Amino acid sequence: MKNRPEIQPTHPLEDLVRMDRIPHIWCSGCGTGSIFSSCLTAIKQTGIPYNKFSMVSGIGCSGRGAGYINIDSFHTTHGRAIPFATGIKMAKPELNVIVFSGDGDLFAIGGNHFIHAARRNMDITVICVNNLTYGMTGGQVAATTPHRAKSSTTTAGNPETPFNLPLLAYASGATYVARWTMLHARDLADSIEEAIRHKGFSFIEALSPCPVNFGRRNKEKSLDTLKKYYEKTIIRNGANPAEADIDFNKGVILGKFLQISKPTHDEMYKKMYGQSKPNEELKTS
């Protein structure tokens, strides 16, 4: 490699990545990295200083996201990213708090926290990398695994029905709900930017292939999944979330399901209990 030029072009997102932690752990063919890039792009697009952001992850493949972003970031316990983020947001409301985690983390073990943060309209942005399985532990059935799909703990097919995540978010009180896939990188980045700017609980589901642990068992190669994302999805902003179940035979709806204006938890707390400035108070003590 002696002939390699000494000056290499800088990646446009390099200032947001902990380059000393690269290479990352994500498998080839996985969509988490692309979704993570869209998230970083969105942060950059907002033009908000990086120290006004914080990222919180739970456990799992996408839960490692917090470990690669070069801002104050927290890799918490399984399912608990949202209550951790809630603590940050309430104590320092000027921060933009992003939860970046997976479907197993956010909707099985952490499901209770999700519905309550949505109900409160806590002003945080939750990005769910949905790969339909527990990737890191080897492909067990998840709360999002399609009915009849195979996993390492449902070898004859999943007997259960998966969550429709946009519908769950909507029903719980989220005020911004969207779904994209890792193939729709720019739409996803624009949507995340919009969600960060949105006042209130925003939720974005980002579909991602897991060729190693979901695709392999369900006879679906990485490119097959991308082809489905391209051919079998329908972008329909304002669609009814009740129709958003993931069924590629009839087509999967993408886009912004809703964005409504409603006072955030912080706004209501301040209005009803007075100004909350915990950090300023501490300086005087």
Added chain:
Amino acid sequence: MKPQILTGTHFINGDEACAEGAIAAGCRFFGGYPITPATEVAEHISVRLPHVGGVFIQMEDEIAAMTSILGAAWTGIKTMTATSGPGFSLMMETVGLAIVTETPCVVVNVQRGGPSTGLPTHGAQADMMQVRWGSHGDYEIIALAPSSPQEMFDLTIIAFNLSETYRTPVFIMSDEIVGHMSEKVVIPEASKIKTLSRPKPTGRKDKFKLYKPGPNGVAPMPAIGDGYNVHVTGLTHNEKGYPVMSVDTQKEMMHRLLGKIRNNLDDIIMTEEYLLDDAEFVIVSYGVSARTSYTAVEEARAMGIKAGLLRLITVWPFPDDKIRELAKRVKGFVTVEINMGQIAREVERCAAPTPAYLAGHPGGSIIPPDDVLKILKEAF
């Protein structure tokens, strides 16, 4: 704007005194969940925090309550939660996260009878081993045991100071009796209350290491937004805070976590002695049980038995050296606690070969002094 510290003499219960202690210590965030007999801590502080510029939230469960106080702590403020047995069990996962990420916070357990739902409205001291070992993995913790509403106030302040000094969760191990009893509580003037805050890092931000120990074995701690771009993880991590899956990193991290407590025992351990100088028999007790133990000591003395009391204010880390030192010159120990033998095991471990016995109770009541006397007489 109401005063931040309610200086004066009050007649309040232990739970309320605890909440006032937190306010006086500088606590500005409380994440809670209702549970008997700790609910009054949350109720009281939910009213008080907005007066002092703080925030209160009632979370969806104790897991979330405990987790929320860690997130809030990283914004640079002092945080607390309060619960009882069943909620304490749920918090154990996040207690481990607090320990490994070296996040200061205070956790109050107003103990009730167990196991499981147990005796919600009756006191016990049966979570003393759970607080020590309840989360998985190896670690050291700090736990204090208040004996009165006044101590609920005083020790809550000390708990915050220890927590900020050692970057670790600190536990107030109270019980239903102390939590619900009302007594005189004196709140001093603000200038007389000693409060400590975690040291902030100085120096180059790009060279900063989140867990590089300072002189007392503890690293300074930045807040979110200070520009240090910290990464905080529950995985085994190096001094920078980055996850490293290696035996060497595990060893280095564990030595730091254990060392910062084990090497500062003199600063952390608080005990109180009553008639110990010439004592031949030592009653070891803590919390509400220590109160009946004073009477037992006096009654024993009246009967000609030279008894004395060692009251543990700090229960964890355990005062091994103190018990060993006493064991050299006394004839025996009796540990008085509302459980069937938890701290008694620690006393026995340190006292050997000097005999050590338990004056225990299955839960739901204080231990009458007569019961302690009976065991003292039978044993020796």
